[in-house]
Amino acid sequence: MSREDVLVSTEWAEQNLETNGVVFAEVDEDTSAYDAGHIPAAVKIDWKNDLQDPVRRDFVDKAGFEKLLSDKGISNDDQVILYGGNNNWFAAYAYWYFKLYGHQNVKLLDGGRKKWELDGRTLSTDEVKRPATNYTAKEQDRSLRAFRDEVVEAINNKNLVDVRSPDEFSGKLLAPAHLPQESAQRAGHVPSALNVPWAKAANEDGTFKSDDELRELYSEVGLDTSKPTIAYCRIGERSSHTWFALHELLGLSDVKNYDGSWTEYGSLVGVPVETGTGA
Amino acid sequence: MIVSDGCGAPAQGAVVPGEDTGDQVVVTGKVFAGDKPVGGAYVRLLNADGDFAGEVQASADGDFRFYAAPGAWTVRALHRSGNGEASVQAEGPGLHQVAIAVA
Numbered sequence: 001m002s003r004e005d006v007l008v009s010t011e012w013a014e015q016n017l018e019t020n021g022v023v024f025a026e027v028d029e030d031t032s033a034y035d036a037g038h039i040p041a042a043v044k045i046d047w048k049n050d051l052q053d054p055v056r057r058d059f060v061d062k063a064g065f066e067k068l069l070s071d072k073g074i075s076n077d078d079q080v081i082l083y084g085g086n087n088n089w090f091a092a093y094a095y096w097y098f099k100l101y102g103h104q105n106v107k108l109l110d111g112g113r114k115k116w117e118l119d120g121r122t123l124s125t126d127e128v129k130r131p132a133t134n135y136t137a138k139e140q141d142r143s144l145r146a147f148r149d150e151v152v153e154a155i156n157n158k159n160l161v162d163v164r165s166p167d168e169f170s171g172k173l174l175a176p177a178h179l180p181q182e183s184a185q186r187a188g189h190v191p192s193a194l195n196v197p198w199a200k201a202a203n204e205d206g207t208f209k210s211d212d213e214l215r216e217l218y219s220e221v222g223l224d225t226s227k228p229t230i231a232y233c234r235i236g237e238r239s240s241h242t243w244f245a246l247h248e249l250l251g252l253s254d255v256k257n258y259d260g261s262w263t264e265y266g267s268l269v270g271v272p273v274e275t276g277t278g279a
Numbered sequence: 280m281i282v283s284d285g286c287g288a289p290a291q292g293a294v295v296p297g298e299d300t301g302d303q304v305v306v307t308g309k310v311f312a313g314d315k316p317v318g319g320a321y322v323r324l325l326n327a328d329g330d331f332a333g334e335v336q337a338s339a340d341g342d343f344r345f346y347a348a349p350g351a352w353t354v355r356a357l358h359r360s361g362n363g364e365a366s367v368q369a370e371g372p373g374l375h376q377v378a379i380a381v382a
Contacts, residue, residue, distance in 0.1 A: 032290070033336075085336065086288065114321050114336075120359045165332050167348050177324050177333030177345045178288040199331035204323065204357060 006248040007110045007208065008081055010119050016081075017041050023074050023130070026113065027051075027084040027094040029237075037123030039083065039116060043072045043130060047090040047237075051097060059259070065101045065137045073130025076103070083109035083116070086237075087199070087206045093240040095248075096257055100145060102138025108244065111206040118205055144247075146230045146256035148264055151190060152271055159229040160193035161218075163242040164262065168234070169195040171275035175234065185266035188275040190232070194221045195278055198238040201245040214245055228254035232261040288335040293342045294374060304369050307344040308377040309337075310356045316341035320358040320381060327351045356381050 008016075016022050017040050024042035026034045034044045045051065050068050051059050060068065074080060080098065084091035091108055098106040109116070117123070146154075154160055167173040171187035189195070200217055201209055209217070223229065229246060231239040236259030247255040258265075265271065294307055310320040318339035324332045327350060337343045337356070345354075349371050355364035356379045363381040 030288075030290070087334065114357075117319065118321070118357060118359050166326075166330065167332065172348050175346075177347050178335045179346060197331065199334075204355075 003211065003249060006107055006244070008107050009110055010115050010121060013039065013081060013083075013109050013116070014121055021078055022081060023072075023078045024081045024083070024109075025072070025074070025094070027082055027091045028086070029090055030085075033085050033113065035125075037125055038128075039113075040122060040124040040126070041128055042083075043074075043128050045072065045094060047084075047093065051094065057260075057264075059097060062101065062137045062139065065097075066135050069103075069135035069137070070133050073133055074135060075133040076135060078105065080106045081109055082106060083112045085113045087114065087202055087241070088112035089198075089237040089241055092244045093237040093259075096144065096240045096243055100140050102141065110208060114206040143254075144243075144256055146232075146258040148258075148260055148268065150256075151230055151232070151258050151260075151265060154228075154230050155190060155272065156192045158227050159223050160190050161223065161229060161231045161239075161242060161246075162189045162193040162195050163198040163231055163233045163239050164189075164195075165197050165199075166195060166277070168262075169193075170277050185263060186273055187266070188273040189262075189278065190265060191272050191274040193232075193274075193278065194223060196221055196223075196242070198233065198241045201242060208245060208249060211249060214250055218246070218250075225252055228256070230256045230258050232258040232265070234262045235259070236261045288333075291335055291338040291342050291344055293338075293340060294344075294376065298374060300373055302372050304347045304349050304372055304375070305344060306347050306352055306354065306367055306369055306375050306377065307342070308354065308365075308367075308379065310341040310343065310358065310363075310379045310381060312358070312360055312381050317358060317360065317381065320356040320379075322379070323355045323357070325353040325355060329353070354379055 027045045029047045082091040231242045233239040243257040320337045322343040361381045367377040369375040
């Protein structure tokens with residue numbers, strides 16, 4: 001797989017806003033940014049209301065995904081270009097989710113909304129309505145998703161990559177620094193996890209670092225590429241960003257995202273937790 | 280105690296004079312272009328080693344806010360009109376205010 005198969009540049013995006021069969025979708029947790037101005041012709045996907053189950057802690061099931069994409073006017077044959085704020089965290093999460101449900105023709109806009117804005121490109125407040133489709137999804141591809149028992153079994157056996165900030169990893173903070181520090185669960189990390197903050201995989205304009213830079217980043221902390229890897233963060237979206245870097249850009253074959261992440265693991269009874277900076 | 284089930288940055292707003300931050304170490308301020316506040320800049324919080332700790336998008340009035348650990352921080356703003364940065368020492372709980380000029 002090459003970078004062109006999974007990423008598009010803002011230049012490419014601007015030139016393909018009206019290309020048939022290409023659908024742009026902005027994915028965010030807080031969709032007020034979309035409402036104030038979005039890439040022309042982009043539909044809105046609300047990470048919380050559209051992608052998460054309203055009752056259980058899980059994301060929407062296959063039927064829910066089919067209904068969402070049908071309502072958004074996305075068909076099985078469309079090429080979907082995802083982008084969003086927060087350096088594409090939620091867009092990367094949605095990308096992972098599209099792959100889970102078998103939509104292969106999906107790419108990320110490199111740099112996301114930030115790069116588009118910093119480039120000074122046009123934003124639109126026009127309502128975007130696409131005709132409904134009859135989307136059919138595949139069963140979830142579990143080879144991309146880790147659950148908690150597998151994470152416990154992975155301690156000292158597989159690569160565990162904790163992509164939160166060093167202060168969250170060591171237990172000094174319970175949440176990223178842009179959020180109030182309120183939380184009920186224990187602080188720390190899964191023993192044997194490597195701490196490679198997601199931001200190290202990105203340039204300051206939000207684009208992904210080069211393949212060579214990414215390879216060096218993970219090899220210098222001791223990621224063993226011959227072993228399977230599980231990435232996690234706090235709720236699974238920053239780790240989707242790292243999952244994308246490892247699985248889609250570097251082409252490692254067995255990489256899973258643990259979407260339960262620290263909000264689940266840090267609340268489990270009886271599992272080992274480590275604090276401090278790690279090995 | 281509430282566990283936030285999201286991870287995106289909340290909407291940014293201006294400092295209320297005399298605000299009690301409780302036990303939170305708050306790094307906050309405004310982004311300026313010349314002598315006027317500028318909205319929508321991407322503001323990054325960097326630790327003493329220059330490592331990234333967080334990012335928010337400033338409000339339309341240029342306001343931003345981080346919840347940090349005590350220490351020395353750099354705030355760096357990226358805007359289509361230019362970039363800029365400033366340093367701030369946050370010794371403990373309370374408001375630590377800083378202005379950033381972009382050019």
